[in-house]
Amino acid sequence: MSREALHHVTGLKGKMAATGEEAAAMDSISRVPPAHPTVLSLGGSSEPRGEPGEPAADGQVVPAAPKKPTSSSDGGVETAEEAVEPDINELCTDMFDKMAIFLQGELTGTCEDYRLLENMNKLTSLKYMEMKDISINISRNLQDLNHKYASLQPYLDQINQIEEQVSSLEQAAYKLDTYSKKLEAKFKKLEKR
Amino acid sequence: MASAESQPRFGQSVKGLLSDKVGSCSGDVIALTRQVLKGSRSQELLGQAARNMVIQEDAILHSEDSLRKMSIITTHLQYHVEHSKNLQDQLRHLLN
Numbered sequence: 001m002s003r004e005a006l007h008h009v010t011g012l013k014g015k016m017a018a019t020g021e022e023a024a025a026m027d028s029i030s031r032v033p034p035a036h037p038t039v040l041s042l043g044g045s046s047e048p049r050g051e052p053g054e055p056a057a058d059g060q061v062v063p064a065a066p067k068k069p070t071s072s073s074d075g076g077v078e079t080a081e082e083a084v085e086p087d088i089n090e091l092c093t094d095m096f097d098k099m100a101i102f103l104q105g106e107l108t109g110t111c112e113d114y115r116l117l118e119n120m121n122k123l124t125s126l127k128y129m130e131m132k133d134i135s136i137n138i139s140r141n142l143q144d145l146n147h148k149y150a151s152l153q154p155y156l157d158q159i160n161q162i163e164e165q166v167s168s169l170e171q172a173a174y175k176l177d178t179y180s181k182k183l184e185a186k187f188k189k190l191e192k193r
Numbered sequence: 194m195a196s197a198e199s200q201p202r203f204g205q206s207v208k209g210l211l212s213d214k215v216g217s218c219s220g221d222v223i224a225l226t227r228q229v230l231k232g233s234r235s236q237e238l239l240g241q242a243a244r245n246m247v248i249q250e251d252a253i254l255h256s257e258d259s260l261r262k263m264s265i266i267t268t269h270l271q272y273h274v275e276h277s278k279n280l281q282d283q284l285r286h287l288l289n
Contacts, residue, residue, distance in 0.1 A: 095215070095219070099219060099222065099223075102223065103222075103223075103226055106226050106227065106230065107226075107230075109236075110230060110233075110235045110236065110239070113235065113236065113239040113240070113243075114235075114239065116239075116243060117239055117242055117243060117246070120243065120246050121246075124246065124249075124250075124253065127253055127257065128253075130257070131256060131257055131260055134257075134260045134261060134264055135260055137264055138260065138263050138264050138267055141264070141267040141268070141270075141271060142267055144271070145267065145270055145271060145274060148274045148278070149274070152274070152277060152278070152281070155281060
């Protein structure tokens with residue numbers, strides 16, 4: 001396919017040259033005065049001409065127009081390709097690097113959320129460890145207190161007994177007091193008789 | 194003119210197709226990544242977890258304060274028990 005394309009291109013060269021020469025001729029007629037014989041001799045040898053009757057100034061001008069697209073197309077395309085390949089590699093590398101950076105950034109957001117939660121959990125676990133230590137101390141102290149309370153229990157029971165006895169003694173004293181008052185009143189009555 | 198222009202058009206179309214294909218593939222990769230992240234619902238769940246943790250923080254601090262107060266109260270009770278033990282020793286000495 002590439003060879004056919006090249007043949008097609010070379011076949012087009014002549015046509016382009018002719019048409020280009022015609023266009024350039026028209027332009028030159030409109031702009032430049034009739035050509036001099038010196039210009040004719042200079043412009044004649046280099047390029048193939050479809051119409052030798054045209055002014056030679058056109059011949060100098062003509063080759064410039066079609067050269068651009070097709071004159072060095074074979075070598076130009078190859079050189080262009082050779083020049084483009086390393087750029088494509090660099091561009092691909094650049095593209096994949098940037099894609100990797102973008103994907104890394106997309107995933108970094110979620111990673112940071114996990115890190116935040118991890119830090120919060122670590123701090124909370126430290127808090128709970130402190131609370132655990134405090135509660136262990138409290139439980140130890142309360143156990144000691146219970147043991148000491150158990151050792152004091154008989155004394156506390158004695159105190160309760162003493163209190164009960166004192167209260168019963170108090171009531172007995174009240175009863176005795178009222179009885180003695182009654183007895184005193186009776187004695188006085190009897191004395192009066 | 195037309196055929197000469199078509200060759201660069203053909204080259205450009207291949208390049209254009211290639212660049213479009215590359216662009217579409219990269220767009221697909223990006224969309225896939227975003228869909229995977231959306232489907233995992235990691236943002237919602239992690240955000241909700243963080244909010245719940247912030248809500249619980251007050252309760253945790255209150256619990257810590259309560260525990261410290263309990264430790265102070267148990268220390269005071271220990272002092273009371275020590276004092277009563279001293280009184281017990283004094284009483285025993287007096288009775289004897």
